[in-house]
Amino acid sequence: MDFYENQFFPTIKERGVEAIIHLGDLFDRRKYINFNTLSSWREKFFKPCQEYPCHFILGNHDVYYKNTNDVASTDLLLREYDFEIYNVPKEVKFGTLDILFMPWINDENYEECISAIKETKSQVMFGHFQVDGFEMHTGVYSQEGMRKDAFEKFDIVLSGHFHHKSDNGTLYYLGNPYEMTWQDYADQKGFHIFDTESRELEFIPNENVIFKKIYYDDTDKDFTDIVNADYSEYKNCYVKVVVQKKSDSYLMEQLIQRIEQNDPSSVVVVDTHIDSMISDQLIEDIESEDTMSIVSRYIEALETNVNKGELDILMRDLHTEALQTEFITS
Structure with a gap:
């Protein structure tokens, strides 16, 4: 949490940032949370966040089920705070700029979300998207999801989800603000400041390399x-x-x-x-290479009819849960 305490909050205060927007996956676990972790986040992130208007978009790791956003950790954990949480598409005005906020798209809300994307007059969209062809981690590319041309109507789209920072000139994956595993080694992390008037996106590198x-x-x-x-x-x-x-x-x-x-x-x-x-x-x-880089390379080399992208994501979820499992010994 040193990143938030020593760099993030001091920087946004110094720069006169007017609102905080989180693009999804507040926590990596989608089904439970360590109480000690929650205590640290309450004290060092949620509490100072209360000084700003805060907007949280649901990511796939924020929701318990994979086919609906109904049960979301963000909603359950942040009820006591005056934060905006987006589990459905919604247009939000910042000054004179209208921005379409888009939550994680799943089977249940697919039609609603796609309709909102097609019908909006907003030129800017923030969301949590799975898009084919983008780099998820260094050297590992997504092989499923929405087509890139689904976002051509927008001037700029900012997305969470993939941990690696990349863009195609229209869609910008902002990446993790901090390192989480060895897959993040030598992959610069940080956060961004978006100017709603000029629509310029500025990257602030995280000074803390772990x-x-x-x-x-x-x-x-x-x-x-x-x-x-x-x-x-x-x-x-x-x-x-x-x-x-x-x-x-x-x-x-x-x-x-x-x-x-x-x-x-x-x-x-x-x-x-x-x-x-x-x-x-x-x-x-x-x-x-770390464990998951080797696993991903192995999956890519497999001769199988199974969707390799889905298999890779499944193995990453299992690997993350295995690393975070706590054991009780007598």
Whole structure:
């Protein structure tokens, strides 16, 4: 929550932002929430949000069922706040600009949403869309959803849903405001300021990077180099040490020890030198890909009649739930 406390809210106050708009998927879990997480969000996000008019569009992870928006965590968790929540299409005026707000489109509201898109006179739309051909994560593309030409009537469309920031000049996927998994490594996150008069969209990079890699090669290093280096940047971060060449195990142990002394959230060692026969390409794959990148590549290579896009999304949901499952031991 440091991002909101130390950058997001100070920035929008300094810049004179007049309203906050969230484009969906307030939380990643669609069926339950950790109470400790909720407590932190109430104190560090919802409470300061009350100083602004706030608008929340339903995303697919905000709703319990996949075919209806009837049961939504956003609606249930934010009832005590004076926030606007959009579970149906609605045109909203900001100054002289009319903006069409569009929630997650599913089987139940499909006709209503498509009709609203066709009939609106608004030139700007905000929503949470699944569109074919856009990059969901770095190197992983959507293979299902709405056609890109469905948005040609608009001057600009801003969407949540995909975690990777990308656009085609009309439809802009804004991406995550912060990193969530190793799939977000080296993929710049942040938030945007939209000027309703000029219709300019400004990207504000998130200064807080939590997934970091260290490429270890002790060819030209000695004990002094290791112990005198500054490791403070790894506090509360997820660190992956990629061993390219290790000739002194003791030096390696000292490196790991000093990283851990700075309280990282996690340290993982990828030792690529253990087999000299490993190809350069495989080493690159090992150090750059996380679990879901490998799974997505495997799905793409499958010879099957199953919808690969849906299978990829299903595997991502299962992977996310598995990572977040809490165990009770006696």
